Amino acid sequence: MPENRVLVTGVAGFIGAALAGRLLADGHAVTGVDNLSPYYGVALKRARLAALERHPAFSFLPLDLADRAAVARLFDTRCFDAIVHLAAQPGVRYSMENPAAYIDANLAGFGNVLEGARRCRPAHLMFASSSSVYGEATAPFSENQCADRPLSLYAATKRANELMAYSYAHLHRLPCTGLRFFTVYGPWMRPDMAIYRFAEGIVAGHPIPVFNRGQMRRDYTYIDDAVEAVVRLLRRPPQASGTAPPYRVLNIGNHQPVELTHVIALLERHLGRRATLELLPMQPGDVHATCADVTALREVTGFVPSTPIDQGIARFAEWFLARRAGRGPAVDEAATSQEGNPCA
Ligand SMILES: NC(=O)c1ccc[n+]([C@@H]2O[C@H](COP(=O)([O-])OP(=O)(O)OC[C@H]3O[C@@H](n4cnc5c(N)ncnc54)[C@H](O)[C@@H]3O)[C@@H](O)[C@H]2O)c1
Incomplete structure (x- = not known):
């Protein structure tokens, strides 16, 4: 076409x-x-x-x-x-x-x-x-x-x-x-999303707010x-x-949900810094777990998302660090008050 x-x-x-x-x-x-x-x-x-x-x-x-x-x-x-x-x-x-x-x-x-x-x-x-x-x-x-x-x-x-x-x-x-x-998620992602905000907190050495004490699973695509x-x-x-x-x-979806705490560990590894967690209760409107059944997508397209989270976070972290170092476009203005909400 x-x-x-x-x-x-x-x-x-x-x-x-x-x-x-x-x-x-x-x-x-x-x-x-x-x-x-x-x-x-x-x-x-x-x-x-x-x-x-x-x-x-x-x-x-x-x-x-x-x-x-x-x-x-x-x-x-x-x-x-x-x-x-x-x-x-x-x-x-x-x-x-x-x-x-x-x-x-x-x-x-x-x-x-x-x-x-x-x-x-x-x-x-x-x-x-x-x-x-x-x-x-x-x-x-x-x-x-x-x-x-x-x-x-x-x-x-x-x-x-x-x-x-x-x-x-x-x-x-x-x-x-x-x-x-x-x-x-990935390079150029929205700065209000959890992965981006966690990265900002980790690199700045600030505590990162983690809702439901990190006991959440997300299907990251x-x-x-x-x-x-x-x-x-x-x-x-x-x-x-x-x-x-x-x-x-x-x-x-990626049909392989991942614990939020695992994502934070991957960010720590790929950003080369330890995170300080601020463990918080569940926030209203949020859900505990997401996981896509992608049978229908496979039937229609012959394709399903499958990039492993480790690889995806590595690419995001590389982009994020380059951007902060000024090798990417100007660092953003502050995002809004979406503190670490992993659900978009
Ligand atoms: N990123 C995710 O994880 C995710 C998950 C589920 C659904 N979605 C949906 O996918 C779509 C894209 O998401 P995204 O992450 O790229 O969001 P994004 O905010 O980065 O992109 C949305 C764009 O729409 C523009 N926009 C908002 N209101 C508008 C209006 N009235 N007229 C014209 N433009 C307008 C914004 O300026 C923005 O550039 C959205 O509909 C979002 O709800 C995203």
Whole structure:
């Protein structure tokens, strides 16, 4: 499927920038939109964009997807073969501090993208959901399990996105795939996420807050694996079958959950410093364990994420140290108050 025109929303974000880079390398033309939300360091977002903007087949439009008229203008003037909607207000804990940000970006923003897609009729609309839709379901999480007990507003907006997309797939035969990402990490990752914040604390010699005393297991997915899964899915839109609309949700996870304390030990090893832990109770909205059943992803794509956590953390640590040493783009401004929340 060479030289497709792909719209990537949230292109200045962690997953969006990595995906756009890969799509450009594969020969696609990428239009990226992002409102450069100040939720975390805008310098990091600009640095991700700067790398993409060197590519002639990339164009960037600053755009707030919650602005209905502006999104309508985008789809009036451009058409896309595929859309990958990654823009969102992420973070579990922050959804208690600033619920409006989630309503605007995740609900209104996605509604506007769906309307644009209805008119522009891409061959495939993919959108980011999250492992958090499973709440405290029994792991491993399979797409057939109930996901209607969200423990945070963030999770509720992601589940709502899935239902909104289903209705468009049903009513308008718009092929839609919901991507249930499981804690994606690696170089260029979000500074509000636990691995990044732990690294900052370890290197600075500050105590790092560890919730539920580290007794949490997460299915950590390396960024290149997440991108590989999305790229393979892009060219495999779901088909309508009888009365079933062209719609599916898929887990994108590593299916090998790891204890938080093990991740901290790996960070210590690869950063070359000992951590001081501040052991704290469980925080509201968080879940004890995540683990993806990736049977469906394997069936559709022939691929499942499998980068070992040791390798992934080593690559992250190398990038993190280079960045701090000034060999990468400018060190971020402070992230928001997402203290060590491992659940994205
Ligand atoms: N990183 C993970 O572990 C993870 C896990 C599960 C789900 N997700 C989902 O995957 C997607 C990408 O996550 P990420 O980690 O790259 O997050 P990110 O915050 O780095 O990227 C999201 C981007 O969307 C932009 N954005 C926010 N609101 C916008 C709006 N109204 N209009 C336009 N742009 C807007 C932000 O500026 C940001 O650059 C998100 O939908 C997130 O909820 C991520």
